[in-house]
Amino acid sequence: xxxxxxxxxxxxxxxxxxxxxxxxxxxxxxxxxxxxxxxxxxxxxxxxxxxxxxxxxxxxxxxxxxxxxxxxxxxxxxxxxxxxxxxxxxxxxxxxxxxxxxxxxxxxxxx
Numbered sequence: 001x002x003x004x005x006x007x008x009x010x011x012x013x014x015x016x017x018x019x020x021x022x023x024x025x026x027x028x029x030x031x032x033x034x035x036x037x038x039x040x041x042x043x044x045x046x047x048x049x050x051x052x053x054x055x056x057x058x059x060x061x062x063x064x065x066x067x068x069x070x071x072x073x074x075x076x077x078x079x080x081x082x083x084x085x086x087x088x089x090x091x092x093x094x095x096x097x098x099x100x101x102x103x104x105x106x107x108x109x110x111x
Contacts, residue, residue, distance in 0.1 A: 003067060006043040008052075011066050013041040015059040018083075030054040060086060 016026055023041070027034045032051055039045040040055075047055075056063045062079040085093050 003046075005040075005046055008047065008066050009041040009043040011061075012055055012059070015061050016041075019059055026055065026058060029058045 016023070023034050023037045026032075027037045030037075030051065031054065036045070036051075040047045040051070052063060052066060056066055060079075060083045065079055085096065088096065
């Protein structure tokens, strides 16, 4: 399998922006240089497994999400849901869970 470094870089940039952190902060927290983070995001360089692991961990996303094409696999979806819930209060998480359950039922009725 060939890794699409352009897609990986775009996903990292999107996740970093969604987390509202700068390249500088990500570089500091992953022990990489700002130049290296920029090069990874722009696909002008590859990324080592260690760097990819550190970035994924810091951004709270799965390596599967970064490396594989499908944004719809269950692992990717679970990772995105975890990320969404990560800064919620217990009450906010409960409300979102109830909304998800209601949405699921509505989707099933549409079939």
